[in-house]
Amino acid sequence: DVHLVESGGGVARPGGSLRLSCAASGFNFDDYGMSWVRQVPGKGLEWVSDVNWNGGSTGYAESVKGRFTISRDNTKNSLYLQMNSLRAEDTAFYYCARVVGGRLVRNSYFDFWGQGTLVTVSS
């Protein structure tokens, strides 16, 4: 079974940093692109970032570009999201998701999701 487990969420001050991790199991991690999707509590889903199978290609939503960095370590079956210069509007649940299709593939979607980790940005 595919399992994605996020960690690293918590409370950060505005302007601060957090690093999220996602541990993957149950599939060949380096066969898939991976992504982060976030959700403000009680609101809708927003794509944040994605990375191709080997980490060589990444993409970001405009709202996080220049502040967040996605990366992966295929030797550890892990996905990461380094979040810098955090803002109150970054407060959300952050989900790790497996991508079917891949970076810049027009029909891509998410077939498995983790349970999410909550990031709260507050002074």
Next chain:
Amino acid sequence: SYVLTQPPSVSVAPGKTARIPCGGNNIGSKTVHWYQQKPGQAPVLVIDSNSDRPSGIPQRFSGSNSGNTATLTISRVEVGDEADYYCQVWDTTSEYVFGSGTKVTVL
């Protein structure tokens, strides 16, 4: 950027059919995917590639896409189908785009 429009809510009686629209400019030229999210849980893929059901998803769930509207149809609705439903497409400028979500209430 590409925008997907969904009604905030849809109500349906048990055993009836729920239809959840997802509107977008010429969305019929794109491929639409649907996710179900129950309270306190992660999203679950219920329809991919307009009308394909992933393994484990009941046949009661179906999808269609044409013109400016894609539709998720839930037949013989059960209380357990109460959830938020999101459509999603991939767009060349915005990459992954989600609809605003529709809350399905079973009366």
